[in-house]
Amino acid sequence: MPLLKGENYTTWAIRMQIILEANGLWEMIEPNEKTKADNKKDKTAITFLYQALPEDQLLQISKHKTAKAIWNALKTRHLGEERVQQARLQTCFVAKDVQKLICRWWNLDFQSFDSYDGWLSWFKSIRLGSKTKDVLEGVFYVSWWSLWNFRNQFLFATTKPQKNSIFDDIILRSFTWCTGWSQYTLMIQSKGVIGLVMSGSGDPL
DSSP states (O other), X not given: XXXXXXXXXXXXXXXXXXXXXXXTOGGXXXXXXXXXXXXXXXXXXXXXXXXXXXXXXHXXXXXOOSHHHHHHHHHHHHHHHHHHHHHHHXXXXXXXXXXXXXXXXXXXXXXXXXXXXXXXXXXXXXOOOHHHHHHHXXXXXXXXXXXXXXXXXXXXXXXXXXXXXXXXXXXXXXXXXXXXXXXXXXXXXXXXXXXXXXXXXXXXX
């Protein structure tokens, strides 16, 4: 009997459906118009499901009294967990791509970092003017917000977000943020940053 684990729900569900169908029990999970209430078959289906669950999950679904209710509870729980795992993995890949693009945009050597402390250590090592560095810091904050927004859309939106649009979104929001910051203007064209100039003076930083 296949054992359900945190990461294998999809394959587990396929195998369990085949087993239940082979034993004439699948209609207890998905009844059709000809299905009649059959307490014995339902208990048998529950027995099959219980044999395929670890102890911790048995305790969590023991309040459900029918095979259909147990199946639906497991489906709701594990599909949600799989979506979260997929979102985390997808966001991780996208985050590294975004880091590379920002470094290319600012003519910086790319360095991968997996934590805020790692980023902060790398950021402190960059040799830029203090005002330019302030703007770059803001760009990274904008990128993190965009990644957080991407993750939420991946989890909850009916239409999945396109990762190709994230960097464009970061550039646009960076421009909005910088123009809202009265001391500086961030000049952006399709190829990226042309330059950073003091507002009103035109002097390069």
